[in-house]
Amino acid sequence: MWRDAVLVCGKDLRIELRSRVLLWQVVPFGILALVLFALALGPSEAVLRHGAPGLFWLALLLASVLAASRSAGIEAAEGTRGTVRLLGLDSGGVFLGKAGALAVQLCVLGAILELGLLAFFHVDAARLAASVPLAILAVGALAAVGTLYGALVAGTDVAGTLLPILVLPALAPVLIAGERGTAAVLAGGGPGRWAVVLAVMAMVYTAVGVVLYGPLEESS
Amino acid sequence: MTRALDRALGPVALGLMVLTVWLGLWVTPPDTTQGDLVRLLYIHPALAWVALYLAFGLAALCSALYLWPRTRSERWDLLAASTVEVGVVFLTLTLVTGSLWGRPVWGVWWTWDARLTSTALLDLLFIGYLALRRVPADPHVRARRCAVLALLAALDVPIVHFSVQWWNGLHQGASVLTPGLHFKVHGSMLWTMLLSFVAMTAVFAWMVLRRYQIAVREAAVGDLELEAALRERRAEGVS
Numbered sequence: 325m326w327r328d329a330v331l332v333c334g335k336d337l338r339i340e341l342r343s344r345v346l347l348w349q350v351v352p353f354g355i356l357a358l359v360l361f362a363l364a365l366g367p368s369e370a371v372l373r374h375g376a377p378g379l380f381w382l383a384l385l386l387a388s389v390l391a392a393s394r395s396a397g398i399e400a401a402e403g404t405r406g407t408v409r410l411l412g413l414d415s416g417g418v419f420l421g422k423a424g425a426l427a428v429q430l431c432v433l434g435a436i437l438e439l440g441l442l443a444f445f446h447v448d449a450a451r452l453a454a455s456v457p458l459a460i461l462a463v464g465a466l467a468a469v470g471t472l473y474g475a476l477v478a479g480t481d482v483a484g485t486l487l488p489i490l491v492l493p494a495l496a497p498v499l500i501a502g503e504r505g506t507a508a509v510l511a512g513g514g515p516g517r518w519a520v521v522l523a524v525m526a527m528v529y530t531a532v533g534v535v536l537y538g539p540l541e542e543s544s
Numbered sequence: 545m546t547r548a549l550d551r552a553l554g555p556v557a558l559g560l561m562v563l564t565v566w567l568g569l570w571v572t573p574p575d576t577t578q579g580d581l582v583r584l585l586y587i588h589p590a591l592a593w594v595a596l597y598l599a600f601g602l603a604a605l606c607s608a609l610y611l612w613p614r615t616r617s618e619r620w621d622l623l624a625a626s627t628v629e630v631g632v633v634f635l636t637l638t639l640v641t642g643s644l645w646g647r648p649v650w651g652v653w654w655t656w657d658a659r660l661t662s663t664a665l666l667d668l669l670f671i672g673y674l675a676l677r678r679v680p681a682d683p684h685v686r687a688r689r690c691a692v693l694a695l696l697a698a699l700d701v702p703i704v705h706f707s708v709q710w711w712n713g714l715h716q717g718a719s720v721l722t723p724g725l726h727f728k729v730h731g732s733m734l735w736t737m738l739l740s741f742v743a744m745t746a747v748f749a750w751m752v753l754r755r756y757q758i759a760v761r762e763a764a765v766g767d768l769e770l771e772a773a774l775r776e777r778r779a780e781g782v783s
Contacts, residue, residue: 472696476689480679489675493668494696496661497703528699536692539611 325417325534332413332421336398337428345394346429351436354387358440369446376445377506381462381499383437385492388430388466393487395426396474400483405541415538419471423533427467434459447510455509458519462502464526469494472533475540497525550753557750560743567736581648586736588641590744591634592663596701598748599631600670604698607691621687622763624694626755628673630748635667650714657713662704669697683763 340346361379365371399405399422408418438459441447473491477483505518568586575582606624609615642660643653654660673693677686708715727734 472692476676476693477679480681482679486672486675486679490669490672490693493665493672496665500661532696532699536611536695539688540692542688 325414325420328413328417329420329424332418333424333428334421336395336422336425339398340425340429346391346432350387350390350394350429351433353390354383354433354437355440357383357386358437358444362444372445373447373510376441376447377510378499378503379445380437380441380506381502383440384430384434384462384502385466385495385499387433387437388470388495389488389491391426391429391433392470392474392491393483395422395429395471396478396483396487399475400478408541415541416534418541419475419533419537420530423467423471423530426471427463430463430466431460434463451510451512455506455515458502458505458509458515458522461519461522461526462498465498465522465529466495468526468529468533469498472529472536472540475537498522501525553746553750553753557743557746560739560746564736564740564743567732567739572732572736578649581645582733584641584645586740587744588638588645589737590740591638591641593741594744594748595631595634595638596663596666596704598745599627599634599752600666600694600698600701602752603627603631603670603694604701607694607698610687610691611695618683618687618763619760621683621691622759623752623756624691625677626752626759628670628694629755630751632667632670632674633751634744634748635663635670639663639667655714657715658707658711659704659713659715662700662707666697666700666704669700673697683766 358379361375361383362372365375365379399408438452438456441452442449470491473487473494476490477486480486501518501521505515505522508518509515564586568583572583572586574580603624606620606627610617610620610624639660646655647653673690676693677690679686681689707713729737
């Protein structure tokens with residue numbers, strides 16, 4: 325399973341490096357969302373700083389839906405499923421590989437959006453750096469949930485409109501825990517139990533994904 | 545026996561509901577602190593119990609049975625879909641009755657309490673299930689996808705249940721029993737509340753049964769239409 329996971333992860337990352345969808349579509353969308361949120365809040369530094377954690381997670385969440393849709397779209401391409409079946413890859417390994425590749429991409433996206441927080445929302449750089457471990461936990465949960473729900477709609481004609489409806493309610497706990505944890509770290513404290521919530525969520529969805537990805541692959 | 549149960553379920557459910565309404569509105573006394581608002585509590589917890597535990601628990605069970613190769617049958621998929629459809633109605637009514645109660649008691653129609661938020665998210669998750677169900681696809685593909693989604697959405701049920709313990713919000717804990725399994729309400733109020741649980745369960749069972757029967761007929765019509773289309777194609781090929 326782990327060997328298959330590494331193979332699939334490498335394949336997805338190579339496709340991303342060649343197509344540059346993250347660089348030219350997902351990252352600009354995330355930055356655009358941050359800029360629009362800042363415009364909506366107005367120029368007050370205090371207001372922007374106060375709203376920064378929530379808006380960062382909202383931007384990351386919305387951009388991650390695009391990334392998950394793209395990741396699922398790779399598998400839905402004509403002939404891909406058949407090839408994966410012929411190779412006899414373990415479905416749990418495929419899930420872990422895809423989630424791993426999505427997590428790497430979301431880490432890059434998160435790092436760029438954090439730079440956006442520094443530029444537009446005037447947050448403290450040292451405290452923002454302290455929130456990175458929390459962000460990594462959240463990215464793990466985002467990747468597992470995104471991969472699983474992406475597979476649910478992959479290959480349907482309405483995947484673009486259906487995926488946000490299905491995945492955003494499932495990702496709401498990441499938004500809540502990420503926002504509360506980041507706000508606590510930016511205020512000078514620790515993430516507390518919110519880090520535990522994110523870690524549990526990442527583990528549960530990864531375990532569920534390993535089990536349920538097989539039936540989803542069969543259905544495509 | 546089954547047909548007799550099928551025929552009796554509707555009138556029994558209706559009778560239990562009428563009895564609950566009569567006891568809740570006319571027989572039970574007003575609460576010392578909440579006054580007549582307490583009467584909403586004769587339906588709100590029962591609606592929540594049916595939606596959260598019965599409907600979505602049953603949907604998760606049927607979905608798991610569908611995914612398990614040894615028990616796979618189209619009937620599990622149709623039953624899961626029927627319970628989710630009725631469950632969404634009950635959960636939406638739970639949110640509406642809770643909101644009606646919250647306005648005079650809490651002073652707001654809606655508050656971002658953990659129980660309310662997680663319940664609303666659960667409703668949205670299962671509305672997503674109904675949306676996925678309407679995506680045109682092969683019935684087996686659709687059934688498998690919906691079964692996985694039902695299991696994923698059901699992960700939110702324990703969060704809703706324990707939300708009042710994990711996060712101290714405005715919403716009260718269990719309405720009928722304490723954690724030590726002692727009754728929190730007494731007298732006619734207790735009996736009316738217990739009856740409301742039975743009545744809502746009967747109404748839910750009747751609605752699911754009816755919806756399931758329609759779903760089975762819809763599936764049969766779909767098969768007939770497919771057969772007719774294939775016959776037409778074959779006839780075209782011969783001529």
